[in-house]
Amino acid sequence: MAIDEGMRTEQDPRLTKARRPGFGLGLLKGLGVTIRHMLSHNKVIQYPDVKQDLPPRTRGVIALKEENCTVCMLCARECPDWCIYIDSHKETLPPKREGGRARKRNVLDRFAIDYALCMYCGICVEVCPYDALFWSREFEYSEYDIRQLTHEKERLSDWMASVLPPPPLEVGAEVPGSPTAAPAATVEATAARPATTTSSAAEARPAQAAAAPTTGTAATEAARPAESVPRPTEEKKAPTAAPAEMAPETLATGEPAGGGTASDATATAPATSPEASAVKAKPAPKAKAAPKGKKGKADSTPAADASAIEADPAEAPKPTAEEVAQYQETPGPNVEVPHEEPKPIALVPTEDPEAVYREVLEEQLAKGSSPQVAEARAKVARVKAERGIKRGPSGGGS
């Protein structure tokens, strides 16, 4: 249509292509786009009438589980807005034994969050070591009076009823509390490994489950370790794959890295969603993919791989040879990447420190620096010379 000749200065080929006359066909295309949008399904949720099912991690309002609060004040101190008010007093409990010292206990008097100030950063929820603060999805608590937005502990406790159980972990996610430094467990027999993960998960999870507000949470948490119970039988089917070569590796390097990858491979099992076949399919290729990335282990891998591929079809109908190959090519998201340790700077003195000191001192004085500055720079130069650090062109401190 109306093409502005004066604008034709840029040489971008896309622009020149866009400015080529299209004889109005672009206009028809535009009409087509709008009519398609008009006829497509309208996904508007009519909010006050229909309520959206918000994601479980929605930051709606912060709920307080009062009995978990120990008045440690961490939340109040970490709050960037200083919108948390905590008052407490100490109570003296009678000694346990006759003649013993009386025990002290902190009792929460006031816990209030001023939602007029709160910026919903969630740091208080993150920082609470005793799981006393939770996010709730409720967000309809606007008030006509700003003072009403300060929720005292009774109201904050009421929000606990709306707190959801934590969502299940994503596929491949690391199980919180799983042992990262447990090489001993991997060095031992095959059956020992799943046992350790299960037990550690059982240790870590119920700690949260106890803190979790509803009975539903406790149920899901309890179900989690139970999921990984059938693991030992699977482990027998693919016996040589992971542990056989993991063991020498961990011994050779002496790092906990091998243990980390091994636990990672097993961690996928409880993390994967209810479908049991998927749970079975995952670990074997994962365990193989992990050692492949390591250097110097090429000699033992092919054999283990082959045995694992043989073992696979017996295990479950799901993973085909292509799938296994795909897993080997592209390791999962949580496979540990080998990283280099930072090397310390060489401590080889290259110059005579005292000579450097004198030299720099003279140089600085000649340049007109004050005696104090010259001395300080000379000292810095001397220290650098002692430690073999290269000095700048000026020879001075900076």
Place this chain on the structure above:
Amino acid sequence: MNLPEITLTAWQILLVKVGIILMIFPLAGIVGGYAEHKIMAHIQHRLGPMYPGGFHGWAATIADTVKFIYKEDIIPAAADKRVFRIAPALILAPVIMTYLVIPVDRTLIVEDLDVGIFYLLAVSSVSVIGVLMAGWSSANKYALIGGLRAAAQLIAYELPIVLAAATIAMLAGTLSLVGIVESQDWPYILWPPGIGLIAFLVFLSGAVAEMARPPFDMPVAESEIITGPFTEYSGIRFMLCYLGAEMGHIVAFAGVGATLFLGGYRPIVPWGPLEAIPGLFWFLGKTFFMVFLFMWIRPTYPRLREDQLQKFAWKILIPVSLALILVAGAWVLYAPEGLR
């Protein structure tokens, strides 16, 4: 069924006709306004009004009208008060007057003027004087800019509309709108080949520009000159001169477009059962299609720049419509008898 014979004198007939025409305008405003709300909303993945009246907000524009009537009518202290008050009437009256000559059916027409199309084009361009008056009398720089833009736009786009209509009149051999519809044959817009379609596109562009609707809405351009000439208007005057006039204009131009290009009250295909449907429904259907077209164009294209608008009119539309007149003349003179 025997209806009682009613004999009316000439002035009584006139009153009835005026009453009907005056009722069409608010109806067009209410129905058209609601349609525009809903069509635009759905194109933009919204729902539009959903509450007033209960079912899909059907009473939204009625409620709007009541609201505007109740609102305070503010006249700026610096305004030229008499001109400011008259302007909405001057904007609105020509819109209503165009309804007089549009044939809803073969005989259902207020006045079948021999110079129907001439009258229609002459009257419809009067409203820009009202817009200019509104812009000038508001004592507001945005209103003034908007009024002048509206005047410039009308001059630029009146010509293509007139020339496109003249092309149709040449092919039909008459200026009467009923005569034009009668002379058209199926397929209306596609015959003579090309001429009708190009004339229709020229008419469509000109109509959108004359109604000052996007993409040619620089005179009102709410994001740059805050609804231009209507900046200072409020209450019922705002409703009449801006919202009402726009809807009235849409229906008027849709009716004209349906009459000139789509065969008006005649069925889309000359086929027995379709011929049995009264012409009123054919006309209304085609008019609604045109209204929908205008409302479809609005959310599709972005607003042009003022100079692009003028350039488009003078460099493209007017030469094209002039050439069209030449082609149409040649067709009338030299086309073989069987084809015409």
